[in-house]
Amino acid sequence: MNILGIETSCDETSIAIIRTSNDDIQVLSNVVSSQIKLHARWGGVVPNLAAREHLKNIFPVLNQTLKKSGIQLENIDLISITNGPGLIPALLIGTEVAKTLSLFWNKPLLGIHHIEGHIYANFISNEISVSSKSQIPNPKQISKSKLQNPKIKFPIICLVVSGGHTQLVLMRNHLQYQIIGQTLDDAAGEAFDKVARILGLEYPGGPAISAIAETFEIRNSKFEIHLPRPMLNRNNFDFSFSGLKTAVLYKVKKNEKIAQDKNFIIEMSKEFQQAVIDVLISKTLKAAREYKPKTILLAGGVSANKELRRQLAEKIEKNLPPIRFRAPEFGYSLDNAAMIAAAGYFRWKNMSRLERKKAFLNWKYLQADAELRLKSSD
Numbered sequence: 001m002n003i004l005g006i007e008t009s010c011d012e013t014s015i016a017i018i019r020t021s022n023d024d025i026q027v028l029s030n031v032v033s034s035q036i037k038l039h040a041r042w043g044g045v046v047p048n049l050a051a052r053e054h055l056k057n058i059f060p061v062l063n064q065t066l067k068k069s070g071i072q073l074e075n076i077d078l079i080s081i082t083n084g085p086g087l088i089p090a091l092l093i094g095t096e097v098a099k100t101l102s103l104f105w106n107k108p109l110l111g112i113h114h115i116e117g118h119i120y121a122n123f124i125s126n127e128i129s130v131s132s133k134s135q136i137p138n139p140k141q142i143s144k145s146k147l148q149n150p151k152i153k154f155p156i157i158c159l160v161v162s163g164g165h166t167q168l169v170l171m172r173n174h175l176q177y178q179i180i181g182q183t184l185d186d187a188a189g190e191a192f193d194k195v196a197r198i199l200g201l202e203y204p205g206g207p208a209i210s211a212i213a214e215t216f217e218i219r220n221s222k223f224e225i226h227l228p229r230p231m232l233n234r235n236n237f238d239f240s241f242s243g244l245k246t247a248v249l250y251k252v253k254k255n256e257k258i259a260q261d262k263n264f265i266i267e268m269s270k271e272f273q274q275a276v277i278d279v280l281i282s283k284t285l286k287a288a289r290e291y292k293p294k295t296i297l298l299a300g301g302v303s304a305n306k307e308l309r310r311q312l313a314e315k316i317e318k319n320l321p322p323i324r325f326r327a328p329e330f331g332y333s334l335d336n337a338a339m340i341a342a343a344g345y346f347r348w349k350n351m352s353r354l355e356r357k358k359a360f361l362n363w364k365y366l367q368a369d370a371e372l373r374l375k376s377s378d
């Protein structure tokens with residue numbers, strides 16, 4: 001089937017079309033219009049500015065997506081929209097556009113939890129670029145060896161790390177979520193953003209800190225910075241990152257002059273990133289030892305962090321070798337609509353005939369919800 005996904009929960013306007021066949025998910029087009037530059041001036045996302053930008057961009061993005069995919073409107077089988085959590089002015093633009101399209105095109109509409117989308121980014125098989133309808137390959141003709149993520153086996157432990165969430169989610173099957181641990185305060189991405197601000201780095205902080213940390217060379221190290229690894233020895237799967245941020249702030253305030261030194265900023269970035277990685281990996285492995293998953297997945301914007309991916313893969317291979325590790329393609333780590341369409345596919349697949357029929361009326365009932373909770377399907 002062909003699924004149109006829409007994502008506007010934060011500062012990316014994204015629309016994608018995927019084509020599915022027997023759980024193989026091919027992205028025909030995935031257009032992302034980012035507002036990062038606009039919000040960087042304010043050090044974070046300004047909800048009303050985000051909504052204005054979504055409104056300005058959403059129809060040009062829709063046009064571009066349709067054109068790139070080579071798919072005609074009548075061949076769209078389902079519309080999948082992020083209806084939460086997120087910034088309400090931003091969510092409203094996407095949901096209202098999706099409802100309008102559903103009504104006028106007479107297409108079923110499904111609301112998707114943003115984190116469910118991030119998790120299902122791991123199920124995207126690969127991306128194919130097409131410029132006209134005649135060039136769309138039949139997914140069955142694409143050899144298995146080319147697929148990025150062949151069968152992912154359950155049970156799964158998914159480490160979700162984004163700007164708003166840090167959770168360990170146990171999935172015994174598709175659409176079944178048990179949150180076994182989560183942050184008690186800041187999310188991992190939020191901590192990156194806040195620490196970047198303290199160090200005078202640009203927004204968003206994650207890419208800025210990881211880029212500067214990469215330039216660290218041990219021979220230039222002279223500050224001997226040590227940060228705590230919060231909650232590491234607690235007997236649960238919860239996280240806490242706000243103390244780590246405060247520890248950085250304390251060290252910067254203690255000597256503001258030294259804190260201007262480029263090498264200090266590099267060393268601090270490196271140590272902060274490693275502290276976050278150490279805690280994330282330790283808790284994930286601890287959860288894996290207890291729940292014995294077949295696969296460990298990484299999801300959310302922080303999954304774009306190369307060091308986190310590398311070290312997590314290495315530790316799993318060394319300590320828990322039968323467990324497979326998967327992370328989304330870099331292009332699907334950050335917010336995008338292909339992942340929302342992918343999650344929509346698995347929801348749709350799991351629905352009864354009656355539920356599918358009702359989905360045609362969702363243009364009336366679907367609500368954007370800033371605090372939406374991740375729910376398992378029945």
Ligand code: KG4
Nearest residue numbers: 162163164189204206207301302304305335
């Ligand atoms: O998933 P996402 O795009 O949006 C939310 O759902 O929140 O995640 C954005 C977060 C931001 O906090 C950003 O700083 C972080 O992901 N991030 C990174 C990296 N790239 C993005 N954090 C660490 N390292 C990165 N390379």
Ligand code: ZN
Nearest residue numbers: 162301334335
């Ligand atoms: Zn996200």
